[in-house]
Amino acid sequence: MVLQQSLVSTTLWSLSAIGLPRLLSGRLSGAGGILAFHRIYQPQPHEFGSLRTSVTPCNFRYVVQTLKERGYRFLSMSGLADWLVDGESADGKVICLTFDDGFSDTYTSAFPVCREFGVPMTVYLVSGFIHRQFPMWSFGLETAIAENDSLTVRLADEPLMLNCRTLREKAAAFRNLASRLVVAAPDIVREVCQSIGSRYRVDFMTPTDRNVLTVSMIREMRDSGLVDFGAHSVHHIRLGSLEHKVALWEIEQSKRDCQDFVESEVHHFAYPYGDAAAAGPREVAMCAQLGFRTGVTTECNTLFGTDARRPLSLPRLSYSGSFQDTPLLDLLLSGTLPKLRRHWQAFRGRPLAFASTSAASVRPAYPDFGRGRRLHERTR
Numbered sequence: 001m002v003l004q005q006s007l008v009s010t011t012l013w014s015l016s017a018i019g020l021p022r023l024l025s026g027r028l029s030g031a032g033g034i035l036a037f038h039r040i041y042q043p044q045p046h047e048f049g050s051l052r053t054s055v056t057p058c059n060f061r062y063v064v065q066t067l068k069e070r071g072y073r074f075l076s077m078s079g080l081a082d083w084l085v086d087g088e089s090a091d092g093k094v095i096c097l098t099f100d101d102g103f104s105d106t107y108t109s110a111f112p113v114c115r116e117f118g119v120p121m122t123v124y125l126v127s128g129f130i131h132r133q134f135p136m137w138s139f140g141l142e143t144a145i146a147e148n149d150s151l152t153v154r155l156a157d158e159p160l161m162l163n164c165r166t167l168r169e170k171a172a173a174f175r176n177l178a179s180r181l182v183v184a185a186p187d188i189v190r191e192v193c194q195s196i197g198s199r200y201r202v203d204f205m206t207p208t209d210r211n212v213l214t215v216s217m218i219r220e221m222r223d224s225g226l227v228d229f230g231a232h233s234v235h236h237i238r239l240g241s242l243e244h245k246v247a248l249w250e251i252e253q254s255k256r257d258c259q260d261f262v263e264s265e266v267h268h269f270a271y272p273y274g275d276a277a278a279a280g281p282r283e284v285a286m287c288a289q290l291g292f293r294t295g296v297t298t299e300c301n302t303l304f305g306t307d308a309r310r311p312l313s314l315p316r317l318s319y320s321g322s323f324q325d326t327p328l329l330d331l332l333l334s335g336t337l338p339k340l341r342r343h344w345q346a347f348r349g350r351p352l353a354f355a356s357t358s359a360a361s362v363r364p365a366y367p368d369f370g371r372g373r374r375l376h377e378r379t380r
Contacts, residue, residue, distance in 0.1 A: 005322055005323075008322075008323065009323055009325070009326050012323055012326040012327060012328065012331060013326055013327065015327075015331060015336060016326075016327035016330060016331065020331075020334075020336050021327070021330045021331055021334035021336050022334075024334055024335055024336050024339060025333075025334035025335060025336075027335070028302065028334060028335025028336065028338070028339055029093070029302055029333060029334050029335045030301075030302035030303050030304040030335065031093060031094055031302070031303045031304060031305065032072065032073075032093035032094035032095050032096075032302065032303050032333070033093075033095060033096075033301075033302045033303055033315075033316075033317045033332065033333055034077075034080070034095075034096040034098055034296060034303065034314060034315070034316040034317065035063075035095065035096065035097055035098065035316070035317050035319050035332075036098050036099075036100065036296070036298070036316040036317065036318045036319065037055055037060070037097070037098065037099050037100070037110070037319055038053035038054070038099070038100050038101060038103065039053055039054040039055070039103050039105055039321075040054070040055055040056075040057055040060045040099075040105050040106065040109035040110040040113075041054045041055075041056070041057070041103075041105045041109065042054070042056045042057070043321075045167060046142060046145075046146040046167075046170070047142055048138075048142055048145070048170065048171050048174035048175070049138030049139070049141065049142055049174065049178065050138070050142075050321075051321065051322065052320060052321055052322045053320075053321055054321040055319060055321050055324050056321075056324065057109045057113070059324045059325075060109070060110060060113055061113050063319070063329055064097070064113055064114065064117050064119060065117070066329065067095055067329075068117055068119070070093075071092050071093075072092065072093050072094065072095040073092050073093065073094045073095070074094075074095055074096070074097070074119040074120055075094050075095070075096050075120060076096065076120035076121070076122050076226075076227075076228035077096060077098065077122040077228050077230060077267075077268040077293075077294050077296075078228050078267060078268070078293070079096075079120065079228075080094065080096050080294065081267070081268075081293040081294050081311060084294075084307065084308040084311055085308070087305070087308060093333075094303065095333075096122060097110075097114065097119065097120070097121045097122070098121070098122045098123075098124065098270070098296065098316065099121060099122070099123045099124065100124050100232060100270055101124070101125075101126050101129065101136075101232060101236065102123065102124075102125040102126055102129055102130055102212055102213045102232070103211055103212065103213070104210070104211050104212055104213055104214075104217065105211075106123055106213060107213055107217040107220075107221060111221055111224075111226075111227065114226055114227075115224060115226060118226070119226070120226050120227070120228065121226060121227055121228070122227070122228040122229070122230060122268065123213075123218075123221070123227060123228070123229050123230070124229075124230040124231065124232035124268070124269075124270035124296075125213070125218070125229060125230070125231060125232055125254070125257075125258050125261065126232045126233060126234070126235070126236045126254070126272075127231070127232075127233075127234050127253070127254045127257030127258055127261075128186075128234045128235050128236070129208065129212045129236070130212060130213060130214075130215070130218075130257070130261060131257065132205065132208065132209060132212070134186065134189075134190070134234070134235050134236075135189075135190075135193050135204040135205055135208045136207065136208040136211055136212060137181060137189055137192075137193050137204060138178065139204070139207035139208065139210075139211060140193060140196065140197065140202050140203070140204035140207060140208075141174060141177060141178065141181075141196070142174065143202050143207065144196050144200045144202045145162075145164050145170045145173050145174050146170060147200070147202075148164060148200055149163075149164060149165045150162060150163055150164060150165075151164060151173060151177075151196070151200070152199070153177060153192060153195065153196060154192075154195060155177075155180055155184070155188070155192060156188070160176075160177070160180075162176060162177065182238065182273065183238055183241060185237070186235040186237060189235075215261050218261050218262060219261075219262070219263070222262055222263075222264075228268065229258055229261070229262045229266055229268075230258070230266060230267070230268030230269055230270055230294075231251070231254040231255045231257075231258045231266055231268070231269050231270075231292075232254065232269070232270045232272060233250045233251065233254045233272050234249075234250050234253050234254045234257070235250065236272045237250060237272060238272060238273050238277065238278045239251070239271060239272065239278055239279070239283050240277045240278045240279070240280055240282075240283065241277075241278075244282070247282070247283065247286065248286050248289075251269065251283070251286050251287060251290060252286075252290055254269075255269070255290060255292075267291070267292055267293040267294070268292060268293060268294045268295070268296075269287050269292045269294070269295045269296075269312075270295070270296045271283060271295060271296070271297055271298075273298065274296070274297040274298030274299070274316070275297070275298055275299075276299075279295070279297045279313060283295075284312045284313050287312045288312055292312060293311060294311050294312065294314060295311070295312035295313055295314065296314050296315075296316050297313055297314065297315060297316065298316060298318060299313075299315040299316070300315065300316070300317060300318065300332075300337065300338045300341050300342075301315035301317075301335075301338045302315070302317070302332075302333065302335050302338060303315070315338075317332040317333065317337075317338070319332070
């Protein structure tokens with residue numbers, strides 16, 4: 001895994017060094033993009049679930065500052081919905097900053113930066129997390145694996161034996177079990193959490209309480225006028241795997257819950273996992289039925305005028321924490337990585353490692369990526 005990450009990082013630097021973003025941006029950068037973040041946080045080595053999805057606060061500031069210096073027009077998802085409807089053709093690119101799940105560091109780390117620079121952001125809430133009715137299970141799983149040399153888990157009536165003596169084995173054990181839980185029904189996830197909690201004395205709800213937004217945090221961000229909120233399901237489950245009635249309930253109930261948190265209408269939805277299997281025509285039709293104005297997927301692409309025809313299945317650019325010390329921002333917004341990912345999927349049938357779990361540049365000058373690397377290294 002470390003070798004693979006190193007090879008991808010080297011490839012990203014090489015793509016930038018040969019000037020590919022400059023070459024392709026004229027055709028592929030479109031009108032801008034929707035950046036997708038999860039945590040704005042500096043994870044520790046044992047926090048396996050956060051390593052790929054966390055961007056350091058220092059690097060996040062660098063991203064916002066760079067985009068401001070380039071003259072990007074920052075929009076909330078409500079602003080983007082208006083922009084799509086109006087068919088604006090103003091000079092310059094647009095950018096949306098979106099944050100999934102409702103982590104507390106969205107409030108403690110991302111919000112202060114956005115407030116300092118006066119830029120809007122959109123936060124998608126998993127209502128079961130906010131209500132403290134469903135665990136952010138990755139935190140408890142990290143603890144159980146970090147504190148034990150082996151783990152025995154019963155999943156779908158089959159025992160799963162996981163060796164986790166070394167750090168490498170622990171990371172592999174986390175990926176193994178996490179890959180099974182992301183496609184499991186909520187009741188199965190609860191059952192596994194209860195089983196691990198009982199056997200290994202791990203409380204899954206305590207780290208959830210510590211790492212999830214509170215309603216007071218949500219309302220403070222709302223009152224700033226800078227933060228838009230959207231729904232992200234009740235249990236963060238792959239909607240395409242559910243029966244129609246259950247999938248519709250996940251979307252509709254999360255909309256109701258989020259409206260209670262925010263005390264206003266919620267018009268935006270993020271499909272959990274967001275791939276074609278999770279956000280197909282059925283799910284898009286459900287969001288249309290429930291009155292959402294936008295829906296975001298993990299399809300990796302920049303924005304184009306034609307996206308006005310599909311406001312409920314918009315692409316996003318996932319900003320991966322694993323490669324934040326590379327020229328990732330330019331490679332995404334130039335359309336270089338989205339293009340390469342499409343080619344990779346067409347020929348190999350699977351996404352690149354840096355994919356998420358998804359006109360010319362405004363200014364000809366590209367940022368000092370050495371500076372980006374140094375900023376990252378100071379936070380390690």
